[in-house]
Amino acid sequence: MPDDLYQRYQAAHRAHQAHIASCPRCSDNPGCPAGQRLYETFARLQDAYLTRLKQRRTR
Numbered sequence: 001m002p003d004d005l006y007q008r009y010q011a012a013h014r015a016h017q018a019h020i021a022s023c024p025r026c027s028d029n030p031g032c033p034a035g036q037r038l039y040e041t042f043a044r045l046q047d048a049y050l051t052r053l054k055q056r057r058t059r
């Protein structure tokens with residue numbers, strides 16, 4: 001089965017990195033609401049992805 005979750009996790013990571021690179025308020029620390037939302041999305045997807053990896057391994 002294609003790893004859609006991994007693709008979305010990578011896309012969220014790229015979106016967050018791209019935002020940080022172009023947003024002066026987010027260059028030092030997570031500053032603006034848009035950047036925080038992107039980070040939360042990335043963190044949630046990363047968490048879900050890593051959780052699934054762990055579940056696969058322990059099975």
Ligand SMILES: [Zn+2]
Binds near residue numbers: 019020035
């Ligand atoms: Zn920002």
